[in-house]
Amino acid sequence: MTALKIFNTLTRQKETFRPIEEGKVGLYVCGMTVYDFCHIGHARVMVVFDVVSRYFKYLGYDIKYVRNITDIDDKIIARSIEANEDFTALTQRFIDEMHRDEVALNVQRPDLEPLATESINNIIKMIKSLIEKQHAYVGPNGDVYYSVESFDNYGQLSGRQLDDMNAGERVEVDVNKRNPFDFVLWKSAKPNEPSWTSPWGEGRPGWHIECSAMATCCLGNHFDIHGGGMDLQFPHHENEIAQSEAATGERYVNTWMHNGFVRIDDEKMSKSLGNFFTVRDVLKQYRGEEIRFFVLSSHYRSPLNYSNEQLNESRSALERLYTALRNIEPIENDQSSDYIRRFEEAMNDDFNSAKAISVLFECANEINKLRAAEPKQAAKVASDLLTMAQPLGLLGQNADEFLKSAMWSNDSISNKDINIAMSKRLAAKESKDWVLADQIRDQLKEQGVILEDSGKETTWRRA
RNA sequence: GGCUGAGUGGCAGAGUGGUUAUGCAGCGGCCUGCAAAGCCGUGUACAGCGGUUCGAUUCCGCUCUCAGCCUCCA
Numbered sequence A: 001m002t003a004l005k006i007f008n009t010l011t012r013q014k015e016t017f018r019p020i021e022e023g024k025v026g027l028y029v030c031g032m033t034v035y036d037f038c039h040i041g042h043a044r045v046m047v048v049f050d051v052v053s054r055y056f057k058y059l060g061y062d063i064k065y066v067r068n069i070t071d072i073d074d075k076i077i078a079r080s081i082e083a084n085e086d087f088t089a090l091t092q093r094f095i096d097e098m099h100r101d102e103v104a105l106n107v108q109r110p111d112l113e114p115l116a117t118e119s120i121n122n123i124i125k126m127i128k129s130l131i132e133k134q135h136a137y138v139g140p141n142g143d144v145y146y147s148v149e150s151f152d153n154y155g156q157l158s159g160r161q162l163d164d165m166n167a168g169e170r171v172e173v174d175v176n177k178r179n180p181f182d183f184v185l186w187k188s189a190k191p192n193e194p195s196w197t198s199p200w201g202e203g204r205p206g207w208h209i210e211c212s213a214m215a216t217c218c219l220g221n222h223f224d225i226h227g228g229g230m231d232l233q234f235p236h237h238e239n240e241i242a243q244s245e246a247a248t249g250e251r252y253v254n255t256w257m258h259n260g261f262v263r264i265d266d267e268k269m270s271k272s273l274g275n276f277f278t279v280r281d282v283l284k285q286y287r288g289e290e291i292r293f294f295v296l297s298s299h300y301r302s303p304l305n306y307s308n309e310q311l312n313e314s315r316s317a318l319e320r321l322y323t324a325l326r327n328i329e330p331i332e333n334d335q336s337s338d339y340i341r342r343f344e345e346a347m348n349d350d351f352n353s354a355k356a357i358s359v360l361f362e363c364a365n366e367i368n369k370l371r372a373a374e375p376k377q378a379a380k381v382a383s384d385l386l387t388m389a390q391p392l393g394l395l396g397q398n399a400d401e402f403l404k405s406a407m408w409s410n411d412s413i414s415n416k417d418i419n420i421a422m423s424k425r426l427a428a429k430e431s432k433d434w435v436l437a438d439q440i441r442d443q444l445k446e447q448g449v450i451l452e453d454s455g456k457e458t459t460w461r462r463a
Numbered sequence B: 001g002g003c004u005g006a007g008u009g010g011c012a013g014a015g016u017g018g019u020u021a022u023g024c025a026g027c028g029g030c031c032u033g034c035a036a037a038g039c040c041g042u043g044u045a046c047a048g049c050g051g052u053u054c055g056a057u058u059c060c061g062c063u064c065u066c067a068g069c070c071u072c073c074a
Helices: A040-058 A074-082 A087-104 A120-132 A207-219 A230-248 A288-296 A308-325 A338-348 A353-370 A375-392 A399-403 A415-430 A434-446
Strands: A005-008 A013-016 A024-029 A062-067 A136-138 A144-146 A183-188 A203-205 A223-229 A253-259 A262-264 A449-454 A457-462
Touching (some): A005 A253, A024 A040, A040 A223, A040 A253, A040 A288, A040 A375, A120 A144, A120 A203, A120 A207, A144 A230, A207 A230, A230 A253, A288 A308, A288 A353, A308 A353, A308 A399, A338 A353, A338 A375, A415 A434, A415 A449, A434 A449
Antiparallel strands (some): A136 A144, A144 A183, A183 A203, A449 A457
């Protein structure tokens, strides 16, 4: 059995995973800022780290998975003013929507979902300690800043030197900062903004500090894995390291994992570019499992190009897998399985879900070959297939139900009417009236229903 | 300007110093009353130019192209 290897952004290498505490894993992932619906890029983070978490469980680890929710920031404030809605009502609304998307994508809830607004005490404590240790200072405007020059290893994660970066190239440099790369820990409140009391007056936390506070609070000063999107590498995660290690004096995180972007027409999908699709929108056309399969069909660090063609392919792929599982009662396989071995080998290689999925198809092929002659053997392979699908969060539905429920044709004709048409066709077939039988079949096909004859039995599915 | 990463067959997408990825689509066959599903077979793929090597798509160098970060962003 190969050991689990994970690509660590910090070292830019795959490293054998060694937990800090035997048999346990602490995982922290940067979650959503809740002022809008989740888009497919967010879905990728959710699904990717859901699989990471499921796979650790599959391997028998006791995992603690923490994903924060940013429920206070500039955009939230802007939205709440715009919508004339209290910011807590706004954020609660989108937290609920996010949870709805997760359910649709079969994403399991993290063990903890801390809120920034419920972590203010810890945030203040950490800022205090940073000021005491002279890693932070109060600027002329009353905001508290982190001093990047006070931290020797600043730039270790993103592989950049302070001198190499073009500060102020695209954004005006804040005159209150000693170094242009210093960042806000505590922001003083403007009139009518939500705020909390602190030693530096009424205000709210900066973006980066909340994650340091929540992560160390939930998982300890030093934990195993921290994840998030590629774009968070700099400055967000770089700043988290600087803050946390300066404040605690301990190493912060062993392994950093970053997932690649979803792209549209070879461009990053993002809010600022406006080229995004919300999970909600895509769910009108595709099932959650189809979106999930699409996300897992490429490696998590690769770019993922969004298109209908790709989603359609994911649909066909799932149909093939479910078709193999149809009408089979899996029997637990007591023998060691080469499929499982290769599946684990793929997953142990930095969670290579694309490669792992190819093993699922080999199982499907094997089942189809065995099903007539050796049904018992086929049932065992089916069990293997489901065993592998579980940590991927796939194939959890009943095969026949999945195949009978394709979404857009659901309302065109009822199951009852399908059955009526089928019995008419059966009668036609028995009297060898092929013209009528084919006519009925063609008609159903127009309504999105495909008939499949096998021997005397006829099954149906929706296209 | 600095720093990352990527360029694979019609499409998508893994991987490897010499041997079948996988899925979708195509073609031929089997099965079928005919289909569908399934099975079998089938594709001179690895951006370009040099180098290392008995041998490179895989290692090294250069070139070209693309994407990302250096502002908020998953």
